[in-house]
Amino acid sequence: MPKVSKRGQNILSSPIRKFLPLMLKAEIEGVKVFKLNVGDPDIAIPPQLLPAIKKYKNKSLGYAPSPGISEHVAAWLKYYGDFGVKLKPENLIPTVGGAEAILLAILATTDPGDEIIVFEPLYASYKGFAAMASVKLVPITLKIENNFALPPAKDIIKKISRKTKAIVLINPDNPTGAVRTRAEINRLVKIARGHNLFIITDETYREIVFFGQPGSVLQVPAAKNCTILVDSVSKRFSCPGARIGVIVSYNQVLMSAVLKFAMVRLSAPTLEQIGLIPILKNARAYTKKITREYKKRRDLVFTALTKIPGVKCQKPNGAFYIIAGLPVKNSEDFVKFLLTKFRYQNQTLMLTPAQDFYVTPGLGKNEVRLAYVLNTQSLKQAMLILKKALEAYKNR
Amino acid sequence: MPKVSKRGQNILSSPIRKFLPLMLKAEIEGVKVFKLNVGDPDIAIPPQLLPAIKKYKNKSLGYAPSPGISEHVAAWLKYYGDFGVKLKPENLIPTVGGAEAILLAILATTDPGDEIIVFEPLYASYKGFAAMASVKLVPITLKIENNFALPPAKDIIKKISRKTKAIVLINPDNPTGAVRTRAEINRLVKIARGHNLFIITDETYREIVFFGQPGSVLQVPAAKNCTILVDSVSKRFSCPGARIGVIVSYNQVLMSAVLKFAMVRLSAPTLEQIGLIPILKNARAYTKKITREYKKRRDLVFTALTKIPGVKCQKPNGAFYIIAGLPVKNSEDFVKFLLTKFRYQNQTLMLTPAQDFYVTPGLGKNEVRLAYVLNTQSLKQAMLILKKALEAYKNR
Numbered sequence: 001m002p003k004v005s006k007r008g009q010n011i012l013s014s015p016i017r018k019f020l021p022l023m024l025k026a027e028i029e030g031v032k033v034f035k036l037n038v039g040d041p042d043i044a045i046p047p048q049l050l051p052a053i054k055k056y057k058n059k060s061l062g063y064a065p066s067p068g069i070s071e072h073v074a075a076w077l078k079y080y081g082d083f084g085v086k087l088k089p090e091n092l093i094p095t096v097g098g099a100e101a102i103l104l105a106i107l108a109t110t111d112p113g114d115e116i117i118v119f120e121p122l123y124a125s126y127k128g129f130a131a132m133a134s135v136k137l138v139p140i141t142l143k144i145e146n147n148f149a150l151p152p153a154k155d156i157i158k159k160i161s162r163k164t165k166a167i168v169l170i171n172p173d174n175p176t177g178a179v180r181t182r183a184e185i186n187r188l189v190k191i192a193r194g195h196n197l198f199i200i201t202d203e204t205y206r207e208i209v210f211f212g213q214p215g216s217v218l219q220v221p222a223a224k225n226c227t228i229l230v231d232s233v234s235k236r237f238s239c240p241g242a243r244i245g246v247i248v249s250y251n252q253v254l255m256s257a258v259l260k261f262a263m264v265r266l267s268a269p270t271l272e273q274i275g276l277i278p279i280l281k282n283a284r285a286y287t288k289k290i291t292r293e294y295k296k297r298r299d300l301v302f303t304a305l306t307k308i309p310g311v312k313c314q315k316p317n318g319a320f321y322i323i324a325g326l327p328v329k330n331s332e333d334f335v336k337f338l339l340t341k342f343r344y345q346n347q348t349l350m351l352t353p354a355q356d357f358y359v360t361p362g363l364g365k366n367e368v369r370l371a372y373v374l375n376t377q378s379l380k381q382a383m384l385i386l387k388k389a390l391e392a393y394k395n396r
Numbered sequence: 397m398p399k400v401s402k403r404g405q406n407i408l409s410s411p412i413r414k415f416l417p418l419m420l421k422a423e424i425e426g427v428k429v430f431k432l433n434v435g436d437p438d439i440a441i442p443p444q445l446l447p448a449i450k451k452y453k454n455k456s457l458g459y460a461p462s463p464g465i466s467e468h469v470a471a472w473l474k475y476y477g478d479f480g481v482k483l484k485p486e487n488l489i490p491t492v493g494g495a496e497a498i499l500l501a502i503l504a505t506t507d508p509g510d511e512i513i514v515f516e517p518l519y520a521s522y523k524g525f526a527a528m529a530s531v532k533l534v535p536i537t538l539k540i541e542n543n544f545a546l547p548p549a550k551d552i553i554k555k556i557s558r559k560t561k562a563i564v565l566i567n568p569d570n571p572t573g574a575v576r577t578r579a580e581i582n583r584l585v586k587i588a589r590g591h592n593l594f595i596i597t598d599e600t601y602r603e604i605v606f607f608g609q610p611g612s613v614l615q616v617p618a619a620k621n622c623t624i625l626v627d628s629v630s631k632r633f634s635c636p637g638a639r640i641g642v643i644v645s646y647n648q649v650l651m652s653a654v655l656k657f658a659m660v661r662l663s664a665p666t667l668e669q670i671g672l673i674p675i676l677k678n679a680r681a682y683t684k685k686i687t688r689e690y691k692k693r694r695d696l697v698f699t700a701l702t703k704i705p706g707v708k709c710q711k712p713n714g715a716f717y718i719i720a721g722l723p724v725k726n727s728e729d730f731v732k733f734l735l736t737k738f739r740y741q742n743q744t745l746m747l748t749p750a751q752d753f754y755v756t757p758g759l760g761k762n763e764v765r766l767a768y769v770l771n772t773q774s775l776k777q778a779m780l781i782l783k784k785a786l787e788a789y790k791n792r
Contacts, residue, residue: 001621001647002561002594008504008653014462014660044455053667054450059440061635066410096492096639099661108404112508112530128660134508134530165398198398225397239457241666243492243639251397257404264410264524265495269665270637271449 011131012356014124022339023350032347033339034382036370039174039320041238043293043373046279046286049239053275064267067259068094072273075280076246082284083206085218091248093258094268098204098232098245103129105228105247106166108257109198110135115163116200119150121323121357121364123174123202138164139359144325144367147314148176150184156191166198166228167191169217172205175357175369176323177298177316179209189223198254199223204232204245205319207287210295214287224250235320236287237279242272294320297372297379304383305370308390320372323354327390331355331368334393341396342389349385407527408752410520418735419746428743429735430778432766435570435716437634439689439769442675442682445635449671460663463655464490468669471676472642478680479602481614487644489654490664494600494628494641499525501596501624501643502562504653506531511559512596515546517719517753517760519570519598534560535755540721540763543710544572546580552587562594562624563587565613568601571753571765572719573694573712575605585619594650595619600628600641601715603683606691610683620646631716632683633675638668690716693768693775700779701766704786716768719750723786727751727764730789737792738785745781 023033067073073089080087095101102125110116112134118126120139130137138159142148150156156167169188171180192199201217217223229248234240245268249255279286298315301322305313310327328334331353338348354367372379415433422429463469469485476483491497498521506512508530514522516535526533534555538544546552552563565584567576588595597613613619625644630636645651675682694711697718701709706723724730727749734744750763768775 001649002505002588002592004650004653005503005505005510005561006507008650008657011653011656011660013656020461038459040456040458042456045457049457050452056446060436060438061441061445061637062436063434063636065416096496096665097662100492103661107401107528109398109401111402114401125660125662128656132503132657132660165401192398196398240459241457241663243663243665253397254400254404257400257407260407260409260524261404261528264407264521264528265499266493266521267637267639269492269639269668271667272665 007131007134011128014128019335019339019350022336026339026348030346031343033350034347034374034378034385035350036372036374036382037350037352039235039371039373040240041235041373042375043238043290045239046237048278049237049275052278053271056271056274061270064270064273066263066267068268069270069273071277075277079280079283083214083216083219085216087248090252090255091250093247093255093262094273095245095247096268097234097240097243098202098230099125101230101232101245101247102126102202103132104258104261105200105230106130106133106135107261108254109200109228110165113163114165115161117156117159117164117167118359120359121175121354122168123170124356126168127359137359141360141363142176144312144314144323148173148178150180150187153187153191157195160195160197164195164197166200168200168202170202171217172209172318174205174319175321175354177319177321179317185217185220189217189220189226192226193222197226199227200230201227202230204235206231207236207283208291208294208320209318210291210298211317218248218250226251228254233276236283237276238290242276243269244272244276294372296376298322300376300379301370301372301383308387310390322370322372323367324370325367328366328393330365335368337393337396338389342392344385344388347381347385349382349389403527403530407524410524415731415735415746418732422735422744426742427739429746430743430770430774430781431746432768432770432778433746433748435631435767435769436636437631437769438771439634439686441635442633444674445633445671448674449667452667452670457666460666460669462659462663464664465666465669467673471673475676475679479610479612479615481612483644486648486651487646489643489651489658490669491641491643492664493630493636493639494598494626495521497626497628497641497643498522498598499528500654500657501626502526502529502531503657504650505562505594505596505624509559510561511557513552513555513560513563514755516755517571517750518564519566520752522564523755533755537756537759538572540708540710540719544569544574546576546583549583549587553591556591556593560591560593562596564596564598566598567613568605568714570601570715571717571750573715573717575713581613581616585613585616585622588622589618593622595623596626597623598626600631602627603632603679604687604690604716605714606687606694607713614644614646622647624650629672632679633672634686638672639665640668640672690768692772694718696772696775697766697768697779700776704783706786718766718768719763720766721763724762724789726761731764733789733792734785738788740781740784743777743781745778745785
């Protein structure tokens with residue numbers, strides 16, 4: 001029998017999705033599971049989205065142009081313009097979610113064996129895409145005690161080798177919720193320019209910040225030629241099922257390579273590109289509202305966590321995640337316990353063990369990521385369940 | 397300034413799309429362009445598709461499960477069952493069009509530097525995906541004189557090296573329209589089994605065959621463990637903009653790697669998975685009808701081409717493409733001539749130069765691919781324009 005490739009053997013299961021079978025089993029048994037594991041927003045989609053799709057009356061449903069439907073691209077330009085980022089159509093290509101934008105950014109900047117510097121813990125899909133591209137991630141570990149701040153320049157420069165091609169910056173960050181300061185961004189831009197590296201900046205959660213104004217690395221003039229922005233409608237418009245994202249750069253040599261990749265995979269979905277046009281043109285009407293809601297939830301979850309004995313966490317400033325250190329040895333084992341053994345009022349909880357967000361083996365073993373994508377009432381109950389479950393786990 | 401990767405530099409522009417700017421210019425000048433270049437069907441989509449999408453009433457638009465929405469997967473199982481291919485849900489994962497299925501199949505079977513045997517001319521995206529995966533395509537050249545039949549086993553075996561991991565079979569074939577005989581398929585299966593290779597079988601055009609019954613390599617019992625099927629709704633349901641395909645295999649080790657890749661990229665579009673459920677369950681009601689229409693067009697185009705002096709072609713048995721050898725030295729130059737200089741009744745034609753469908757440099761220079769995706773009246777006019785244009789080109 002022929003053998004699966006090394007990259008196929010090496011790739012890890014998604015930390016977010018690998019406990020799915022246990023969760024489904026609990027649900028079949030009639031247990032209510034509060035799902036804080038996936039960043040799948042519960043908030044209603046913008047009211048214009050489905051009507052805009054339902055207006056589609058063509059007899060055919062053809063490929064969108066590989067560089068995007070022009071009205072959709074124009075809507076993105078308006079969107080970025082509202083944040084002070086002036087783009088031309090050739091700076092931007094719609095993708096199949098932020099996921100495809102990440103893959104294309106990696107492929108356009110690296111060859112097999114090359115290295116990308118990342119800050120860990122990091123959104124686990126980067127590990128998967130690096131495996132698919134046969135590229136090595138070189139991690140710099142951020143600490144919960146330090147609220148996941150970036151280290152000084154010298155600690156980053158130390159990790160650069162002849163094979164380093166890019167640095168990834170997720171801002172606001174998944175999974176930590178950290179929001180980068182202008183000083184942190186300037187530090188990275190200076191390093192990238194000094195060492196001829198690309199910055200892959202993932203701004204999927206741009207508007208979900210709890211103080212200050214949403215921004216972009218692309219606002220930094222010095223970042224222009226070395227920055228690739230990957231972005232997505234999934235979180236800010238609560239519609240990850242639409243599978244629309246975008247890859248953006250002022251670097252035209254890079255964008256011409258990305259366009260060729262985009263032509264190979266043909267196009268992003270036609271109906272969703274159309275449906276998102278009115279929403280992109282007036283994004284802040286929606287994103288301001290949901291950010292207020294996420295802030296309420298952040299406050300509730302953070303306050304509740306700090307009251308649970310043995311739990312360590314820091315107040316996140318953006319996105320809708322929080323990393324919590326738990327008083328357990330192995331959070332994978334604790335999550336299994338939640339799904340298979342623990343019930344409180346016939347309810348339980350699903351969290352994501354944090355260790356797979358780390359590149360370095362052995363780190364994050366006592367940590368979990370919580371996505372606060374449920375309403376405040378559910379979150380209140382979920383926090384109670386977490387408290388009870390930690391007690392029961394300790395006494396098991 | 398940081399540099400684009402080698403794979404980003406090496407990837408070619410899509411042969412189908414690279415003349416787009418010239419075509420748009422002609423259209424802006426008011427010229428009617430008959431587009432026989434892209435496999436973008438003009439036929440109306442199945443009437444159930446949009447209504448099924450428009451029924452969607454959820455307040456959220458969440459990720460579909462990475463292994464697909466269960467009702468959508470069930471609809472595919474019914475679809476394959478109708479062709480005598482019995483599958484379980486774990487044998488199949490919905491993808492973002494056939495394109496993503498091809499990429500995942502390549503990634504699951506090869507590592508950088510590995511080789512895949514292909515028959516040229518071949519669907520050009522394979523060249524692009526191989527570049528993205530840093531894999532080498534090893535071509536076996538098929539001849540127009542021989543109606544693009546597969547060569548004897550010994551000529552295929554000759555191309556196998558220690559690095560060969562898979563053989564690609566597109567059936568019915570894009571761009572030649574060839575439909576493989578059972579003998580050809582058995583030959584490949586025997587070779588694959590004998591040399592521990594995977595067969596990546598691309599059956600996007602399955603139902604569009606002009607004699608005999610549509611089938612699948614998966615019907616061959618000996619092919620079970622070595623075959624990966626990539627498939628798509630784009631052509632058979634005339635909806636390439638839906639971006640839904642599927643990757644299928646009985647090999648569970650392989651499918652577990654594919655599932656991990658699928659989790660990294662999260663999911664295929666939610667609305668389109670839902671919309672296609674009723675259509676997949678009763679596919680033949682639609683595909684029989686469109687196949688009759690494509691047969692009419694095939695007959696018209698083939699007959700017209702054989703009457704143009706100097707044109708060489710063979711009758712294709714499936715898909716909706718035909719490769720024609722033209723009495724020109726360089727078909728790229730001829731296509732440019734069509735778009736920029738030639739007008740007949742203020743109309744012209746867009747074709748795809750065939751040379752980029754070849755892996756071997758220098759082959760196919762006088763060939764073009766025609767996609768008969770227009771109605772018979774338009775095709776009749778297009779064939780007249782082609783005849784006039786070849787005369788004008790000769791006398792230019």
